[in-house]
Amino acid sequence: MQTASFAGFIKTLFYIVAFYYIFKFLAKLFLPLLVKKVVEKAGANFQEQQQRSQDASWRTSNSNDEIIYNTAHSKNPRETKKVGDYVDYEEID
Template sequence: METASFTGLVKAIFTIMVIYYIAKFLMRLFLPAMAQQVVRKAQQDMENQRRNYEEQRNQQYTQQQYQQQQHQQQQEKPKDKPVVGEYIDFEELD
């Protein structure tokens, strides 16, 4: 069984400090690039949402226009008179 020595403790603290400073340096180096990538992705997602919303709105507008045209065409059609019977032309006999 080994006991903890002062040099082992110093080595462990030194190793922890080196790992901490390396991680801090790497974060400063890569974090801005990662943040830019996240922002770009969010912008693309918002642009896609806006584009989809506009497409849906245009489709709804087109459908409404089509329905209005159909309704107007139905209203403009002259209504046929119902056929009640045959027309018979009578002539007077002298």
């Protein structure tokens, strides 16, 4: 069985600190590039989706030349649903 030594502890601590600073340095280098790439890809997907949506709406609007207005419902407004009876309360002195 091995026992922990002070030199082994310092060595492990050095490796942890070195890894932290190397990771921090590499993150500063590559993270902005990675984020830029992700944002560009999301923008391209959004543009493509908008283009498909506009093309689909253009095709459906070109085929419908007639516009029919339904005025039957505008003359008779919809009745409100009756839920219960109205009860008038009076204050008692």
